[in-house]
Amino acid sequence: xxxxxxxxxxxxxxxxxxxxxxxxxxxxxxxxxxxxxxxxxxxxxxxxxxxxxxxxxxxxxxxxxxxxxxxxxxxxxxxxxxxxxxxxxxxxxxxxxxxxxxxxxxxxxxxxxxxxxxxxxxxxxxxxxxxxxxxxxxxxxxxxxxxxxxxxxxxxxxxxxxxxxxxxxxxxxxxxxxxxxxxxxxxxxxxxxxxxxx
Amino acid sequence: xxxxxxxxxxxxxxxxxxxxxxxxxxxxxxxxxxxxxxxxxxxxxxxxxxxxxxxxxxxxxxxxxxxxxxxxxxxxxxxxxxxxxxxxxxxxxxxxxxxxxxxxxxxxxxxxxxxxxxxxxxxxxxxxxxxxxxxxxxxxxxxxxxxxxxxxxxxxxxxxxxxxxxxxxxxxxxxxxxxxxxxxxxxxxxxxxxxxxxxxxxxxxxxxxxxxxxxxxxxxxxxxxxxxxxxxxxxxxxxxxxxxxxxxxxxxxxxxxxxxxxxxxxxxxxxxxxxxxxxxxxxxxxxxxxxxxxxxxxxxxxxxxxxxxxxxxxxxxxxxxxxxxxxxxxxxxxxxxxxxxxxxxxxxxxxxxxxxxxxxxxxxxxxxxxxxxxxxxxxxxxxxxxxxxxxxxxxxxxxxxxxxxxxxxxxxxxxxxxxxxxxxxxxxxxxxxxxxxxxxxxxxxxxxxxxxxxxxxxxxxxxxxxxxxxxxxxxxxxxxxxxxxxxxxxxxxxxxxxxxxxxxxxxxxxxxxxxxxxxxxxxxxxxx
Numbered sequence: 088x089x090x091x092x093x094x095x096x097x098x099x100x101x102x103x104x105x106x107x108x109x110x111x112x113x114x115x116x117x118x119x120x121x122x123x124x125x126x127x128x129x130x131x132x133x134x135x136x137x138x139x140x141x142x143x144x145x146x147x148x149x150x151x152x153x154x155x156x157x158x159x160x161x162x163x164x165x166x167x168x169x170x171x172x173x174x175x176x177x178x179x180x181x182x183x184x185x186x187x188x189x190x191x192x193x194x195x196x197x198x199x200x201x202x203x204x205x206x207x208x209x210x211x212x213x214x215x216x217x218x219x220x221x222x223x224x225x226x227x228x229x230x231x232x233x234x235x236x237x238x239x240x241x242x243x244x245x246x247x248x249x250x251x252x253x254x255x256x257x258x259x260x261x262x263x264x265x266x267x268x269x270x271x272x273x274x275x276x277x278x279x280x281x282x283x284x285x
Numbered sequence: 286x287x288x289x290x291x292x293x294x295x296x297x298x299x300x301x302x303x304x305x306x307x308x309x310x311x312x313x314x315x316x317x318x319x320x321x322x323x324x325x326x327x328x329x330x331x332x333x334x335x336x337x338x339x340x341x342x343x344x345x346x347x348x349x350x351x352x353x354x355x356x357x358x359x360x361x362x363x364x365x366x367x368x369x370x371x372x373x374x375x376x377x378x379x380x381x382x383x384x385x386x387x388x389x390x391x392x393x394x395x396x397x398x399x400x401x402x403x404x405x406x407x408x409x410x411x412x413x414x415x416x417x418x419x420x421x422x423x424x425x426x427x428x429x430x431x432x433x434x435x436x437x438x439x440x441x442x443x444x445x446x447x448x449x450x451x452x453x454x455x456x457x458x459x460x461x462x463x464x465x466x467x468x469x470x471x472x473x474x475x476x477x478x479x480x481x482x483x484x485x486x487x488x489x490x491x492x493x494x495x496x497x498x499x500x501x502x503x504x505x506x507x508x509x510x511x512x513x514x515x516x517x518x519x520x521x522x523x524x525x526x527x528x529x530x531x532x533x534x535x536x537x538x539x540x541x542x543x544x545x546x547x548x549x550x551x552x553x554x555x556x557x558x559x560x561x562x563x564x565x566x567x568x569x570x571x572x573x574x575x576x577x578x579x580x581x582x583x584x585x586x587x588x589x590x591x592x593x594x595x596x597x598x599x600x601x602x603x604x605x606x607x608x609x610x611x612x613x614x615x616x617x618x619x620x621x622x623x624x625x626x627x628x629x630x631x632x633x634x635x636x637x638x639x640x641x642x643x644x645x646x647x648x649x650x651x652x653x654x655x656x657x658x659x660x661x662x663x664x665x666x667x668x669x670x671x672x673x674x675x676x677x678x679x680x681x682x683x684x685x686x687x688x689x690x691x692x693x694x695x696x697x698x699x700x701x702x703x704x705x706x707x708x709x710x711x712x713x714x715x716x717x718x719x720x721x722x723x724x725x726x727x728x729x730x731x732x733x734x735x736x737x738x739x740x741x742x743x744x745x746x747x748x749x750x751x752x753x754x755x756x757x758x759x760x761x762x763x764x765x766x767x768x769x770x771x772x773x774x775x776x777x778x779x780x781x782x783x784x785x786x787x788x789x790x791x792x793x794x795x796x797x798x799x800x801x802x803x804x805x806x807x808x809x810x811x812x813x
């Protein structure tokens with residue numbers, strides 16, 4: 088397969104049942120089309136603006152069977168940015184991210200320059216097991232960003248991907264391709280209370 | 286009379302997605318009117334479940350060779366009905382449609398062929414088939430033509446009662462009689478025995494965080510399990526005790542004659558085997574000689590043989606995976622139905638093979654042996670791929686790819702370039718980029734029978750399910766169901782011809798007369 092040099096790869100990790108697919112789907116469907124046909128590879132791609140030019144955002148949703156999240160060395164070594172998803176209703180799902188983080192660390196070596204977002208999904212649920220501050224604390228420890236989302240109510244989903252792109256200091260990227268990227272200042276205000284970047 | 290209960294799109298334009306914005310509402314059809322013409326050109330898009338069933342019955346021709354459109358719709362419906370109506374609802378609806386007995390009969394025989402023993406234990410189906418059978422028997426005197434159907438039904442009913450399965454699937458009908466016959470025999474035998482003995486994968490914990498995964502029958506006794514563990518771990522059986530941890534802190538010492546599984550085929554608790562003094566059998570961090578033996582055993586195995594054994598194991602499970610299991614798995618993931626047993630076994634197997642690869646490598650204390658082991662696993666993975674068992678292939682590659690194994694740089698450095706190259710080629714197939722494009726393309730090229738990487742199939746169905754609504758304004762979204770049916774039918778295509786080769790091999794047709802063979806030879810190429 089020919090390597091596309093201007094691909095920006097976002098890899099989504101998380102245990103079974105945390106809503107990885109819903110999250111990806113929300114984003115993909117929100118920005119793409121109504122009927123979703125999963126075997127078409129294009130539905131995972133979106134053109135974004137990058138350094139005054141365009142590149143393709145490619146989402147890799149790693150697939151394993153439900154009890155055991157399969158992690159693929161290849162997706163990590165090729166990935167540019169990472170989203171680690173847990174469900175706020177399951178402490179276990181946050182625990183299960185730890186070996187995944189270790190894996191990213193082991194393969195990438197130094198993670199400081201790599202955009203990583205820890206995501207507490209299902210923020211609409213009332214049966215909370217993981218407090219927001221626990222998620223923040225974990226993100227702090229991992230030196231990564233943190234956000235709570237709800238794929239169900241579409242809360243913070245686009246913001247998640249935009250914020251992830253903002254984390255990349257080597258490139259200047261935006262989901263909007265019209266080039267009119269809103270200033271960092273105003274976006275930070277818009278996201279106030281929803282997201283904290285460490 | 287215009288009904289809004291069912292919608293059609295023109296088939297010719299449906300390939301163009303923009304035209305889908307304008308639904309065409311068609312009149313409801315009277316029995317045997319123009320509907321058969323319509324069905325060739327239109328695809329059912331949505332409708333109430335009753336209307337779709339009614340439409341199916343209207344359109345059903347009693348010919349053997351129906352239009353493919355019709356067959357697909359029927360297939361879609363029968364595969365996916367659990368999404369929008371229960372089996373008892375379907376039985377009820379069919380009961381209400383009984384004035385069209387022949388068509389109902391036809392539909393039911395398709396249904397039974399498709400779902401095989403899947404419906405066996407359903408009481409509603411049992412009752413309904415009984416009713417239908419009685420109805421048809423009543424008419425037999427007046428309509429002798431029904432005899433064929435009655436025989437079919439009785440066969441189904443018998444099948445039902447005797448708890449065995451047969452091969453009535455419509456695709457197989459057209460094949461040569463010889464094949465069909467032998468296929469049936471073989472199918473009956475292997476499936477029958479598989480079902481009767483009810484196998485399970487049983488986890489027996491040897492230490493707090495390691496277990497033996499054993500394939501056992503559901504009526505297993507504690508002493509049989511101990512014997513198997515003793516053999517596998519090379520420990521005298523007399524030293525061992527089987528303990529079930531029923532709840533945190535609760536321990537139950539199982540007596541030799543105790544059953545390991547409860548009636549629901551679930552173990553009584555988490556099973557532990559330990560020494561009678563409650564000491565652990567094996568400590569993965571200390572027991573050196575034991576571990577060396579373990580590696581030596583693994584290294585002595587022939588990689589092709591291991592791949593064959595792994596693949597045979599997977600086939601016995603994959604063969605009994607039914608298309609509908611994928612649907613039940615996606616739509617009722619949290620309710621513990623018995624409808625997904627085989628599928629779950631195979632998924633579990635995928636995880637276990639992955640853990641097995643990691644365990645073997647990481648329990649091997651010497652560097653050069655570790656290099657040997659990794660080479661073995663790369664070869665086994667390649668053989669699994671050659672045998673078109675992609676589920677196992679992925680499991681092995683993913684096992685080698687986990688950080689715990691892939692970080693062993695000293696080990697990987699010593700792997701010969703040839704193997705490294707092979708590994709990276711194999712790894713490319715598992716690359717998830719572009720939604721597993723690499724795998725999808727190479728799997729498509731493989732001939733059936735083949736075993737797909739099942740987690741991806743489940744992911745596809747999950748995405749279809751979550752990405753599309755089941756109902757549009759109370760009408761069943763049949764486009765979505767068609768997509769789902771298409772995805773699960775993939776299983777059928779993969780399983781295709783699996784028994785065929787065996788059936789062929791089991792009944793070799795030979796000429797045992799040398800004279801005749803010689804004559805044939807001369808007839809082909811006459812003596813010069």
